[in-house]
Amino acid sequence: MAAKRRDGDEPQDADATSKLSRLLQTEVELEAMLEEARLEAKRLVELAESEAQDRVQQFxxxxxxHEAAVRDRIARERDAAILSIREEARNETQQLDEIDDATVEALASYMLDFLLGDPGSRGAP
Structure with a gap:
């Protein structure tokens, strides 16, 4: 009877072996797919990092x-302001130089009278 069982179990053993073989083959295929997915993920991460570095460099x-343009604009504005102040100073100096000596003496005398409070001046008490 034991021999008959073995004879009867052989198709089941073969079927189980076949299923086990397919299961092992599926496991091998899934492991290969997983490895491919890991490699693809690694490649995508490296690509993303490279793209991010490129964007940072561009930025x-x-x-x-932009900083150079701002510095240039500020330098031009500064130089223009300096030129304007110098031009204004030249004009003011020229206007002062055009005042005749008699006017300067009259203004000086008026200021002394004003500051000292001499009678007849605006500074008189």
Missing amino acids: ELQVQA
């Missing part, structure tokens, strides 16, 4: 260009 270049 830094834009910031440097």
Whole structure:
């Protein structure tokens, strides 16, 4: 009877072996797919990091260009303001130089009278 069982179990054993073989094959295929997925994920991460670095470099270049443009604009505005102040100073100096000596003496005398409070001046008490 034991021999008959073995004979009767052989198709089941073969079927179980076949199923086990397919299961092992599926496991091998899934492991291979998992490894491919890991490699693809690693490649995508490296690609994303590279793209991020490129964007950072582009942004830094834009910031440097903008900073240079702002510095140039500020320098031009500063130089224009300095020229304007110098021109105004030249004009004021020229106007002062055009005042004749008699007017300067009259203004000086008026100021002395005003400050000292001499009678007849606006500074008199």
